Amino acid sequence: MKHHPYKTDLPVMLPFKPVETESFGSTIKLWYVVPILALILGTSAIAQSGSDIRLGALQTLMRWMPLLLQGFIFNVLISVMAMAIGTGLGAALGIGQLSLNRFVRSSSWLLTQFFRNAPWLVLLFFAMFLLPFEVNVFGIIIPLPDWVKATIGLALPVMANVSEIIRGAVLSLPSGQWEAAESLAYSRRQTLWLIILPQCLKRMLPPWMNLYAILTMATVLASIVGVSEVMTLTGEALAAEGGRPDLLAPFYAFVLLIFFVYCYPIARLTVRLERKFSVIN
Template identity: 65%
Template sequence: MTAHSHDPQWGRGGVLPVLLAPQAPTPMPRLSRSVPPVLCAILIVYAGSAHALGPPTPASALEIVIKWAPLLLGGFAFNILISLLAMALGTLAGFGLGLLLISEQVLARRAAWSVMQFFRNAPWLVLLFFAMFLIPFRITVMGVTIPLPDWVKAVIGFALPVMANVAEILRGAVASIPSTQWEAAESLALSRRQTVWLVILPQCFKRMLPSWMNLYALITMATVQASIVGVSEMLTITAQVHAAEGGRTDLFAPLYGFALLCFFLYCYPIDYMTARLERRFNVR
């Protein structure tokens, strides 16, 4: 037995074991360079589809007002139409009532004064309700049936206070004419009718105009009351638009603020011109 036969470094049978070189770890599979862009594209498409399928973002208040602005302005134009017709009808009736107020006939003057006081001091909304429920839906004249829609009744309802106020404006303008004008007309041998039509009324025009314009501005602002009796004017359409947008609380102020802005931009120039005419004509 050799001396190195008992060396622990020797294996059984005297054969020296062979040490193998350490093997390299198995390489991980590498991703292609085109895979990350493809994954990003998939994620973007998925995120976009998820956003599209999700609940839509509510439109802003400004977008809602712009979208419905043509319809709202159409309702505002209808308000202006009602005010113009009511002012025209009330002015004609009020002019005749005012002439009765300055009549020499005592009975005619007292009757006109009673009518003027009644309609001048009655609430406009109450007169509007009376016009809506007392005026028939249609009338027949010589076999011809004429329908009377709600907006026509609203025109008549607003014309009643206009009539009373125009009559008072005319009476006040005639009373403001100096008595020397009546005396000068009498010295020219003019009749009372000639004096009124040729001397007094021409001088009343500039005295009546500022008050008449102020009355028109008041009637224009009062036409929104027609929405209470079912007339589809701007305020009614505004409420319908608000309901169509789901009744969002954040739309209440912008929608009704738009209606307020329309009336302000229309009525403020009238008030401004009224003040200028008062200064120009020196109306007291």
């Protein structure tokens, strides 16, 4: 048998080639794989069912898609609001953790640790069952529907994580920055707001975006407490179709797909920013 010593199919025999770091644009190609995957799942499910009176699984999915996407927009809404509330509260808590006042510092620390080490689902239940269905603010009655409560419940762990992101970023700055500012007679407050925090923004952005992606994926927890987001609607759609087992795979694959399409770019961007900032700093 004729064979060239350098031509082989065995990967271990091939010379080592460093994998090129992919640019953001080239990774988009990867997305094409996923719909194909979903397609295969869907068609295989049709094949399994073997029934021809009912609509095929894919056609069924197509019919429900607008509703499911609406549900997903609701997930995005919950995630954006929970992130906004959590970031606001977390910023206050994080700065509180840096306070010179011992009481402020230790209570901020305690709150942060408490909510950071609590399961998100438990916090969600906590918010669902302990918050009233409406609040009375100066005579104006503001209703608190379930999704608002869920948003608050999810904002709590976000708050604690943002608090830690801020504390970590501030502590990661070289102490020379504090010393230089102190030597120039800046007050502590000025040092923090003019010199330390602006430098931290860049460092905080990647972990903050990461947290957002995690939060978005966690919004499906709200289905457990009955909020009409994408998971709840998927369940309802499946029930409406009479609980056909051949629909399970394509429907949930579709839900996975929309989350992937939404979260993956965020993750890529985070990695890119991390790389960029690590070069600068």
